[in-house]
Amino acid sequence: MPVPYQFIAIEGNIGAGKTTLCQRLAERFGCALVLEQFTDNPFLPAFYEQPDRYGFPVELFFMTERHKQLQAHFSQPDMFRSFTVADYFFVKTLLFAKNNLNETEFKLFQQLFSVLNATFPKPDLLLYLHRPVDVLLRQIRGRGRSMEENISAEYLGDIQNAYLDYLKSENDTPVVILNLEGADFKQEEPVFQAIIDLLKTPFPKGFHVRNI
Numbered sequence: 001m002p003v004p005y006q007f008i009a010i011e012g013n014i015g016a017g018k019t020t021l022c023q024r025l026a027e028r029f030g031c032a033l034v035l036e037q038f039t040d041n042p043f044l045p046a047f048y049e050q051p052d053r054y055g056f057p058v059e060l061f062f063m064t065e066r067h068k069q070l071q072a073h074f075s076q077p078d079m080f081r082s083f084t085v086a087d088y089f090f091v092k093t094l095l096f097a098k099n100n101l102n103e104t105e106f107k108l109f110q111q112l113f114s115v116l117n118a119t120f121p122k123p124d125l126l127l128y129l130h131r132p133v134d135v136l137l138r139q140i141r142g143r144g145r146s147m148e149e150n151i152s153a154e155y156l157g158d159i160q161n162a163y164l165d166y167l168k169s170e171n172d173t174p175v176v177i178l179n180l181e182g183a184d185f186k187q188e189e190p191v192f193q194a195i196i197d198l199l200k201t202p203f204p205k206g207f208h209v210r211n212i
Contacts (some may be wrong), residue, residue, distance in 0.1 A: 004202045005124040009089035012129035015140040018087040025085050034086035045147040055100040063093045067116045074120045095162045126175045174203035179211045
């Protein structure tokens with residue numbers, strides 16, 4: 001059974017495994033792949049040290065880069081790829097900004113976001129990889145990125161809540177919350193196969209929860 005979606009966005013908190021899953025899916029299906037280039041953000045290391053000072057430039061850079069990447073991809077579709085999988089969706093920009101900016105900064109940011117968000121399609125399926133904060137911290141520490149050393153459990157909890165609050169209210173797109181706990185879809189083939197089976201399921205619009 002083929003995947004019944006043209007554009008799948010894989011989302012999740014920091015350390016959930018979004019990019020790893022997207023890369024495995026691209027290898028399995030030969031689909032088009034869009035990966036966020038977060039390491040290119042020159043403000044990110046400073047933001048983790050001084051979030052109040054560098055919140056606005058870090059979020060503005062992320063937004064413009066995500067917009068540029070998605071616009072370039074969807075303006076020149078690859079006719080030889082059956083579908084697209086991305087390790088983010090553009091609304092992520094707004095969720096992180098709301099968490100990281102003060103009220104005045106966020107109002108300005110929201111105006112800019114509204115203009116850019118109207119220029120490309122929404123995902124046909126949004127899959128959110130949900131893991132407990134302690135698992136996220138363990139995976140973040142395990143990948144050893146120096147700029148992520150100061151990420152706290154509190155910060156991850158805030159991001160998690162922002163995602164879930166938004167996703168529960170999303171009515172225009174099928175949203176699937178996948179409870180992974182500590183399941184490893186990179187090393188455990190049955191876990192990866194279960195995700196593939198999930199992506200082949202035609203979900204209606206709205207909020208759905210599944211467990212591995």
